[in-house]
Amino acid sequence: MGQAQSHHPIKGAGLGLKRELLPQIQAAYGTSLTAHLDFVEIAPENWIGAGGKYAKQLAWFTERYPIVCHGLCLSLGGPDPLNEDFLRQVKQFLDQHQIPLYTEHLSYCSDGGYLYDLLPIPFTEEAVHHVARRIRRTQEILERRIAVENASFYVASPIAEMDEASFIRAVLQEADCDLHLDINNIYVNSVNFGFDPHAFLREMPGERIVYAHIAGHDHETEDLIIDTHGQDVIDPVWQLLREAYELFGVFPTLLERDTNIPPLADAMHEVNKIAGLQAAQQGIARQQPADAVSRKRASA
């Protein structure tokens, strides 16, 4: 599995494929507007088994762009049995469209039925084992490593036995899976729970990072951010991304925009900014080849 990982065709800067943006990307294909769009990301829950115009749109993109699958409903932290039938459909979908990367959230979204939203897992020892076991089973069925994303949330569970960073590290290590680092979620949680996002970033296991997200959000009150992916990315989040590249090296990074969708040119402005930060960091890395920024391989 480690071998496949090192030949990862997902690189550079990407954009979440929202239906509203689809025709605009198709129209701008091959123009300077999309010159820095290296890959796109889709939710398998929206595209598996969809025929008609949806199947044709998907085919258009798979022929032209590397694709990342970012799942929403696997419920890795959920109390229900893991939906293995669904995972087999995901496997078939990944194989059929030659999608190299599948990521999911460190959250749950079911309680005997699906709630279709990302809910927080209490950070306890038992939860670590539960989630890690389900990630391992997922990797078994998909026959590949997956990456899991640090989630944003609004309620700190009163039964937590550890902090979020410790929980993430423990799960990744026990599951032996990769990290999908969501830069915006670090910032959102740092405001919602009053911690230092820079310190949190440094606690992340850099050698496991294969992919990152960046996004905007809605700042509701002084101590509450709602993670809407509906605004421009704010400067402190850009700064965190820059810092992450400095600490861990460059990894493929995607702009998420899920509500209040702007025209493609505005979204591409932020995708280009990701590409700019990556190029700048790689420029520094080239000038200092012995520097510690070169990425470490995931330990086997």
Place this chain on the structure above:
Amino acid sequence: MSGADTDLPLFQQYQLAFTAHIRHPRLHARPEGVPAKRMRVYNEIVFNNLQSAVGACYPVLQRVLGKRAWQALLRRFFAEHQANSPFFRDIPKAFLAFLPQVETLPPYAVSLAHYEWVELAIASADTVTPMLTAEGDLVQGIPIVAPALAVLAYDYPVQKISVRFKPRQALAEPVHLLVFRNQQDEVKFVEMNAMTARLLELLQPGELTGLAALQQLGMEMGHADSTSLITFGAALLEDLRQQDIVWGVAV
């Protein structure tokens, strides 16, 4: 869902109490130690997400029921329904399956909801187009109809229902509607008579020649004069081809 199962690990008891409250805040208190203000964020975003997923599929039903009744209906759906599909397009389908158990709805509501849902179902149906030739004799050959197609009969004039027109009683004869996806992947609705609807049902499996289907239709209708039916039927099949309902003849 009650969260009272003490055999479960503590974190799962907490998770189930958390979602029980989200689903039915009046019936289940939020877990102890959770601040009300933060809990409310989940109460709102989870329900709002579901509301937009369902609402997008049922614009007419939503308007004819009115805002208050619609909200109450969705609340009940959210509290009572156990969705078993991870696919987002199955949310409206689950809502449709839930509706018949609601006693307080107007009599046309389930038919209207089905009519609204079927557009989504036909738009996204994952179909395979059989080998066909677009030209070809529709009487002697086997006509191939649009692969994403449904022949529907409703007891209410669902295609006419609006805030201004809420039918009081069922139709004397059901209305026959054809919904299909054309070769440009657009979903089209066509109102038709019972005979055309039956002909399309006969053709849909792609096994009968046009002639065999028309003969079968004649038999079912008790038509003595099959010659005139076949002359008429040949013209009808051509018309269906013009409308992109029949795509050609099997090869």
